[in-house]
Amino acid sequence: MGQATREAYGDILGQLILENEKIVVLDADLTKSTKTSVAQSKVPNRHFNMGIAEANMMGVAAGFASSGYTVFASTFAMFATGRAWEQVRNSIGYPRLNVKICGTHAGIAVGEDGVSHQAIEDIALMRAIPGMQVYQPCDATETKAIIRHVSQIDGPCYVRLGRSKVDDVFNEDTKFEIGKIHQITKGSNVCIFTTGLMTQAALKAQKKLQEEGIEMSVVNVSCLKPLDEEGVFKMLKEHDVIITAEEHNVIGGLGAAIAEVSTSKCPKLIHRMGIYDCFAESGPFEKLLVKYHLDSEDIVKKVKEVL
Amino acid sequence: MDKISLKNHAKNIRKNIVKMVANANSGHIGGALSATDILTVLYFNEMNIHAENVGGVNRDRFVLSKGHASALLYSTLHEKGLLNEDLMTFRFIDSKLQGHPNMNYVAGVDMSTGSLGQGVSAAVGMAMANKLAKNDYRVYALLGDGECQEGQVWEAAMAAAHYKLDNLVVIVDFNGLQIDGDITKVMNPIPIDEKFKAFGFEVEVIDGHDYDAIDAALKHARNVKGKPTMILAHTVKGKGVSFMEHNAGWHGVAPNAEELAKALAELEVL
Numbered sequence: 213m214g215q216a217t218r219e220a221y222g223d224i225l226g227q228l229i230l231e232n233e234k235i236v237v238l239d240a241d242l243t244k245s246t247k248t249s250v251a252q253s254k255v256p257n258r259h260f261n262m263g264i265a266e267a268n269m270m271g272v273a274a275g276f277a278s279s280g281y282t283v284f285a286s287t288f289a290m291f292a293t294g295r296a297w298e299q300v301r302n303s304i305g306y307p308r309l310n311v312k313i314c315g316t317h318a319g320i321a322v323g324e325d326g327v328s329h330q331a332i333e334d335i336a337l338m339r340a341i342p343g344m345q346v347y348q349p350c351d352a353t354e355t356k357a358i359i360r361h362v363s364q365i366d367g368p369c370y371v372r373l374g375r376s377k378v379d380d381v382f383n384e385d386t387k388f389e390i391g392k393i394h395q396i397t398k399g400s401n402v403c404i405f406t407t408g409l410m411t412q413a414a415l416k417a418q419k420k421l422q423e424e425g426i427e428m429s430v431v432n433v434s435c436l437k438p439l440d441e442e443g444v445f446k447m448l449k450e451h452d453v454i455i456t457a458e459e460h461n462v463i464g465g466l467g468a469a470i471a472e473v474s475t476s477k478c479p480k481l482i483h484r485m486g487i488y489d490c491f492a493e494s495g496p497f498e499k500l501l502v503k504y505h506l507d508s509e510d511i512v513k514k515v516k517e518v519l
Numbered sequence: 520m521d522k523i524s525l526k527n528h529a530k531n532i533r534k535n536i537v538k539m540v541a542n543a544n545s546g547h548i549g550g551a552l553s554a555t556d557i558l559t560v561l562y563f564n565e566m567n568i569h570a571e572n573v574g575g576v577n578r579d580r581f582v583l584s585k586g587h588a589s590a591l592l593y594s595t596l597h598e599k600g601l602l603n604e605d606l607m608t609f610r611f612i613d614s615k616l617q618g619h620p621n622m623n624y625v626a627g628v629d630m631s632t633g634s635l636g637q638g639v640s641a642a643v644g645m646a647m648a649n650k651l652a653k654n655d656y657r658v659y660a661l662l663g664d665g666e667c668q669e670g671q672v673w674e675a676a677m678a679a680a681h682y683k684l685d686n687l688v689v690i691v692d693f694n695g696l697q698i699d700g701d702i703t704k705v706m707n708p709i710p711i712d713e714k715f716k717a718f719g720f721e722v723e724v725i726d727g728h729d730y731d732a733i734d735a736a737l738k739h740a741r742n743v744k745g746k747p748t749m750i751l752a753h754t755v756k757g758k759g760v761s762f763m764e765h766n767a768g769w770h771g772v773a774p775n776a777e778e779l780a781k782a783l784a785e786l787e788v789l
């Protein structure tokens with residue numbers, strides 16, 4: 213097991229805050245969970261705990277950004293994108309301010325805390341704000357590359373991070389082209405687009421399918437908006453069977469984004485895997501992923517079903 | 520109910536809280552133990568809630584605005600004989616005992632909570648509904664002191680005073696701690712009592728572990744007319760387990776087997 217993406221976020225932010233004196237970090241009483249505690253220990257005077265008051269935190273982030281700072285604002289994905297949505301939309305999105313909203317504990321893999329803490333709508337919510345860029349890395353190395361990237365570009369970004377530890381997919385030598393889709397394996401006629409921890413599930417499924425003679429392309433989508441339409445178009449053209457998999461409501465997330473490209477550029481039948489418009493529940497996260505059909509076995513089954 | 524019986528109920532409630540969180544290997548103990556005595560008095564002395572009326576809304580209602588203390592609510596409903604679920608399914612898959620309370624799964628859970636600041640608004644709505652329906656059921660809401668940092672708490676307070684909700688009692692569990700530590704260091708919400716006073720509340724400041732004081736404050740609130748009451752209850756986070764007391768580290772951590780045994784032994788003689 214590698215690090216959780218939130219842990220990698222904490223580590224790289226701790227580095228960036230030393231490199232760039234224009235970075236300030238805001239948190240809402242969750243510094244040890246979001247891992248902004250690392251940056252706090254490195255540069256205490258540019259880390260501000262705003263208390264359990266997420267809406268105010270986003271407004272304060274807007275104020276800092278309008279004063280020339282690069283702001284990292286963190287809390288759980290649920291509260292960053294849900295509680296403070298309208299503040300994010302009107303005070304950060306509309307004025308195109310330089311705020312990086314890094315929401316941790318996204319998706320059902322939060323586990324035992326249950327529905328009130330399981331953001332399964334955050335990608336949809338953030339994607340719908342004009343000009344907001346939306347990212348979701350799948351492992352530690354990619355997280356570090358994405359966080360560095362968003363710290364260097366101007367404008368509002370949402371980065372979706374996970375609570376649980378995940379297997380490493382990439383390594384130090386991986387060359388990332390942030391913003392582009394990343395084809396990890398090359399199959400013949402099946403292609404699965406994945407984001408976040410579904411990439412690891414798909415890679416597991418890909419190995420199993422390979423043993424049975426089915427070659428699947430696994431395409432990691434870490435930049436959900438702006439979506440690499442060229443890259444997606446190419447994959448749609450090259451494969452007959454298209455699947456998408458995300459730990460998010462099937463409404464408004466990765467599957468929807470791929471379908472949007474498909475519908476205007478290359479109409480295709482798209483099989484979407486994700487949370488089927490229901491609230492999940494409390495439980496150990498591995499068991500939740502199985503119950504809500506987001507396990508590698510579910511991908512194997514899906515591929516066989518639609519082939 | 521006499522003090523000895525209350526004390527016994529509180530002891531059972533506390534022991535189950537610790538067992539549930541240990542068994543689930545996740546959950547929130549500190550803020551559950553700090554408010555145990557308050558809920559004990561509410562459910563055993565104050566509220567009109569029993570097996571015959573728990574399934575409906577024609578009764579007093581309680582909103583756990585600090586929803587992370589769910590183990591306290593389940594354990595209290597169980598102690599009162601209103602909950603038949605196996606407490607040890609808490610936070611497991613397929614259980615009605617969700618990590619944060621779900622009002623559709625458990626009779627006696629009066630609002631689904633977990634996102635801080637929201638429960639108290641729902642309690643205001645319930646109190647307004649009772650006024651509209653001209654009944655005399657009362658509504659109680661329990662808030663954390665860290666939770667009082669949420670702006671929504673103050674929007675709710677403004678509405679409660681504006682609509683003269685003398686059927687509403689807001690209790691703040693003043694344990695001085697939140698996840699990142701001392702509330703005055705993270706984001707100081709103090710003075711909480713003066714703020715509620717300024718918003719138009721009747722305010723009482725009590726020791727939240729003194730059954731007589733809790734009881735008296737709740738009785739007093741019944742006689743207040745034309746405004747809501749806020750009870751600021753001084754408490755100890757982790758109350759009853761020496762190594763958890765006054766320790767923010769025990770906000771959301773489960774005890775291991777050894778810690779569980781030690782905690783249960785201490786609670787037995789509390």
Ligand SMILES: Cc1ncc(C[n+]2csc(CCOP(=O)(O)OP(=O)(O)O)c2C)c(N)n1
Pocket residue numbers: 240241242264291295549550551553585587633634635636662663664665666667692694696697698756770
């Ligand atoms: C809106 C929202 N933000 C953040 C959280 C995460 N969280 C859960 S408990 C907690 C601290 C609560 O402190 P306090 O209200 O003092 O509770 P207590 O000490 O009584 O446990 C936080 C920040 C949440 N549940 N809801």
Ligand SMILES: [Mg+2]
Pocket residue numbers: 550663664665692693694695696697
């Ligand atoms: Mg507290």
